[in-house]
Amino acid sequence: MNTPDVTTHETGREVTAATPADTFADPGLPDHKDRLADKDPKASRRAELQTVILFAISVIGTISMMIVFFTVPLDGTTAGVRTQNLALGLCLGFALLGIGLGAVHWAKTLMSDHEVVEERHNVATEPEDREQAVAALAAGVKDSGIARRGILKGAVVSALALFPLAIAVPLVAEVGGDWNIGKFRHTLWRRGTRLATDPTGRPIKASDVTIGSAYHVIPYQEDIPEDVRPGTHGWIDEKAKAIVLMVRLDPAVLKEAEDRKDWSHDGIVAYSKICTHVGCPVALYEQQTHHLLCPCHQSTFDVADGAKVVFGPAKRPLPQLPITVDDEGYLVAQSDFLEPVGPSFWERLK
Numbered sequence: 154m155n156t157p158d159v160t161t162h163e164t165g166r167e168v169t170a171a172t173p174a175d176t177f178a179d180p181g182l183p184d185h186k187d188r189l190a191d192k193d194p195k196a197s198r199r200a201e202l203q204t205v206i207l208f209a210i211s212v213i214g215t216i217s218m219m220i221v222f223f224t225v226p227l228d229g230t231t232a233g234v235r236t237q238n239l240a241l242g243l244c245l246g247f248a249l250l251g252i253g254l255g256a257v258h259w260a261k262t263l264m265s266d267h268e269v270v271e272e273r274h275n276v277a278t279e280p281e282d283r284e285q286a287v288a289a290l291a292a293g294v295k296d297s298g299i300a301r302r303g304i305l306k307g308a309v310v311s312a313l314a315l316f317p318l319a320i321a322v323p324l325v326a327e328v329g330g331d332w333n334i335g336k337f338r339h340t341l342w343r344r345g346t347r348l349a350t351d352p353t354g355r356p357i358k359a360s361d362v363t364i365g366s367a368y369h370v371i372p373y374q375e376d377i378p379e380d381v382r383p384g385t386h387g388w389i390d391e392k393a394k395a396i397v398l399m400v401r402l403d404p405a406v407l408k409e410a411e412d413r414k415d416w417s418h419d420g421i422v423a424y425s426k427i428c429t430h431v432g433c434p435v436a437l438y439e440q441q442t443h444h445l446l447c448p449c450h451q452s453t454f455d456v457a458d459g460a461k462v463v464f465g466p467a468k469r470p471l472p473q474l475p476i477t478v479d480d481e482g483y484l485v486a487q488s489d490f491l492e493p494v495g496p497s498f499w500e501r502l503k
């Protein structure tokens with residue numbers, strides 16, 4: 154009987170070398186078990202039909218999405234936008250689900266399920282390896298049965314060929330639409346536009362704003378053009394750009410740049426609510442610290458110090474709306490924002 158070699162490792166532990174008796178044979182692959190579709194032509198046809206149906210669902214989903222995109226009108230209401238988004242989302246979901254489930258069902262029921270072992274080889278690809286790869290690809294195509302299953306081939310090609318339309322058509326429609334990025338440079342605010350509460354639209358008197366309070370503010374509807382007033386389609390876009398967060402601070406804590414000293418009124422400051430990172434609404438105001446937090450990626454702006462970024466991925470302060478009061482004591486804008494609102498992307502296109 155062989156005595157195992159015992160050596161002492163540098164750690165001081167004894168190590169016993171393996172003997173031939175310690176090795177075991179490669180168990181190999183388990184025997185292949187035929188699936189129902191491998192043995193029964195009827196089951197095979199049934200599986201093929203099921204796969205075709207799944208890809209057909211994708212085709213229907215894509216076509217429905219385009220029909221919804223062009224036929225469900227955007228009536229300018231939030232409910233209308235939600236309805237269209239819901240319908241588009243459902244159609245897109247079916248378009249993707251059909252392709253996904255169809256591919257999985259096809260692979261599980263019809264494609265060859267023989268396990269294949271690939272032996273290790275040199276990393277460098279030899280010409281014969283490439284030939285083998287091409288041959289394997291050809292064998293895979295043959296194995297998938299797509300060459301001889303005409304209907305399945307048609308369903309797969311239709312689903313895959315049509316699906317890009319679900320993305321391309323809305324994109325092309327938008328490109329054909331209004332891509333004037335100049336519209337992002339201006340908002341509804343003009344000299345004398347009163348600040349009103351969102352969503353009631355009530356104009357705000359400076360005397361009603363107490364220290365520490367924060368208001369979500371929109372332009373007063375009587376002061377803006379009729380075609381973009383609340384209830385119109387244009388209002389949705391314009392409100393999204395013009396929305397402001399207004400805060401009253403103790404004037405003693407307010408740090409204002411020299412050239413902005415007259416942009417506030419008695420401690421009341423107004424800043425765009427659109428985060429300069431990627432455009433989420435910045436709405437969480439913390440009275441104690443004067444910090445304004447964006448819920449999306451936690452960019453934090455100091456309202457007492459020009460809405461400068463104190464934390465997070467945003468790269469520039471929130472644009473400030475210069476404000477004052479009119480003869481009746483209502484808060485009004487002095488002008489539009491003097492820089493583009495929203496993500497810094499627009500600023501770079503100056």
Ligand code: FES
Pocket residue numbers: 428429430431432433447448449450451452465466467
């Ligand atoms: S959108 Fe506000 S931090 Fe990202």
